Amino acid sequence: MNNIAPKLTPEEYEKNFAEIHPPFSKNSAMVEANRCLYCYDSPCMKACPTHIDISTFIKKIATGNVKGSAKTILESNWIALTCAKACPVAVLCEGACVYNERDEKPIEIGRLQRYAIDWYFGNGMPPLFSPAPPTGKSIGIIGGGPAGLSCAAELCLLGHTVTVYDAKEIPGGLDTWGIAPYKTTQADSIKEVKLVQSLGATIMTKTMVGSDITIDELLKTHNAIFIGVGLNHPSRLNIEGEDLPGVHDALAFIARVTTRKWPSVNVGKRVAVIGAGNTAIDAVTESKRLGAEQVMLIYRRSQNEMPAYEFEYELAKSDGVEFHFLTSPLRIIGNGKVEAIECTRMSLGKPDAEGRRAPIPVPGSEFRIPVDMVIKSVGQNIEESFFSKIPNLKIENGQVVVHPESFQTSNPKFFAGGDCINGGKEVVNAAADGKRAAYGIDQWLRRPANG
């Protein structure tokens, strides 16, 4: 890539990637915790996919029982730190806070949860739970992301032997490799991995199931398998020039940023990001914060159809990102490297199958935008080459089909949860799936005919 944006000073990087929501001091946590009304059967608890008893954990912070607060949180959610820092709280717990109905600022639930969980990790993870007696059953977990870790932790408490297989050198999945550093850090994700290990789970890193170890081998070792592999296959644009040097995949780009080795991540002076989901927002915002001079988000529909959350959009706008709505890329142009992107204007037609208005190219509206780097963020799919190795596994619309309560797949020895069953949701959804799947697995294994 030519036209690499100049590197920033270490201080500038630190400033640009400083936490957007810094931790509470003890005093500010107490003030905020005391503001909580301690609702009964609270709307915030119902809005959380893991149903953390939020008003109870906040009350415990207020009384100075922070250890008990952490226990209340972890009882419902093993990925509590990442969720506290990266959850879209405005559309979940904090969006449901009753203070909204009183036209007042909702309780900062995410930051209070972080306060309790920071305390827990900062105090050496004191034991909170007693595992059930050993069952003698063994479960293999494919993928050490939030779904897999959550499932592993719960299975350990249920008395099972658990091995997690993770392809990367550091487990944690997208918690480790896919969240912007101004939201959370790899270091925090690793704390959650350590928590799961402390409960007894074995984690095999750099172990890609299907190549480093086969499905058959797993079936020989384990009584049941949980699949929490997420979505590993980036969608393609299927346009000319897509494989030119200087065209990147958003998740790979974001993963490099999570390592915090910022000077090693090259960005062009002019960056175009294709797509308008929350990952695209991470890509534009991180590009800008790495020093790109001009960052554009290109989206074929309008702002109304944009999948990114409102607060993510606002963050990118405040970083000076340009939004090109109703614009679709036709081809990426360049002689051995990206030089420009040719686009067409779009208009919105009738609603499509998903109910969103379908974009239609405006004839004769083609134009070029000079760019040095293109980041593709148009979604991810399941890795079909992996799933094809599992016999009798039913997949529909690119998602693994599971029983809604047990999370069992069409192959009874396999259970699944997280992005590979929902098409890509939040960390907290994966955490909820993994925990519930653990109970599905446990109940299935306890039937005499199984296991």
Place this chain on the structure above:
Amino acid sequence: MVDLSISCGGIKSPNPFWLASAPPTNSAYQVCKAFEAGWGGAVWKTIGEPVMNVVNRYGSVDYNGQKILGLNNIELISDRPIEVNLREIAETKELWPDRAVIASLMVESDRQVWHDMVMRAIDTGCDGIELNYGCPHGMSERGMGAAVGQVPEYCEMITKWVTEISTIPVLVKLTPNVTDVRYPGRAAKKAGAQGLSLINTINTIMGVNLDTLEVNPSVDGKGGHGGYAGPAVKPIALNMVSQIATDKEIGLPISGIGGISTWRDALEFILLGATSVQVCTAVMHYGFRIIDDLVEGMSNWMEEKKFTSLNQVRGKSLLGISDFGNLNLLYKTTARIDETKCIHCNLCHIACEDSAHQCIDLVAVNGHMQPRVREDDCVGCRLCFIVCPVESCISMVRKDDGTEAITWNELMKQLPQPLTWQALRSFQAKHGIDIH
């Protein structure tokens, strides 16, 4: 135009707000600064016998992140010599002739000693004398303060030693650490006091430090009871003030004390019979500057309510004070929730369910659980109204038509005695009252 001036037992001040005898009135510097800020009067920190203080002196009750719901202290009377205090009182009075300057006194229980002390106080030109019979710590162990206030006979005897010689008004400050505050009040009246100040501080141990296991505040590892004041004591003080104000034998002006922090608190004391009010803890928390809102808030309220003088306000709420036996048994209310205001915290539901009469249901409405009162089962206890965090969301609606009223005392004259459950049940059934 609102007139806030008062005369309490002959002690006049331009507004009813006096600083209580306490740390804020320790010196001429402080009292002059307070008068500068607008305080109407000051009861000087009690002067008398030689004392020596210890540290730490204060303990606080904080609640839900709010500081100083209550404050206790183990500070003694003034630890400065009598001469210094008297000189400063004289200087202050000379500088501030329109403000009430009151000398608070406490000396050993000896007639001659009291006579000397009173004469010296009068010589300062002060407007009145307050007898400190309330201090619950330190001085009481030496036979002064609460040790006098708790025994009506002592109270009467020593007050008499003062009134028989004093040419200026004498207020007796009463301790709340008694079974019935009216007895020492009556003793003070008998001895010729011109007014009563109440309440002094309440005996308390503020708490235990859960790290050191020492009581709070700790004086080098030891501690004990102190005198409790601040917002938490206000309801106790209001009750005692109303007891004194409604007592037929006493009939003395009252200087109300106990947790007064705002003009609202002050008005409540005045409505229950106080003439002046004394403030300490709120000043110790925020400084003399609070006088601005105290005076302004009270004036605005009086204008709004069309009162021109505090004489029109004083004691107005005493008419409504009554014993339980005189309350209307047939007055019936029910809780009603304004669902447009409800924020769905469900605190009313859980309060009613666990602690009252299980008559607020959670009903699924538009995707959330809506608390709804089964009015036929509501006993009208008002707990839900109190826990609701939204103003005027829950109201207590009158259900009886107001045509019938009967009190317990009246009912007992009607029903055969000794009373049986059966007789009471049939009275209730006749009036549609179903206790379930």
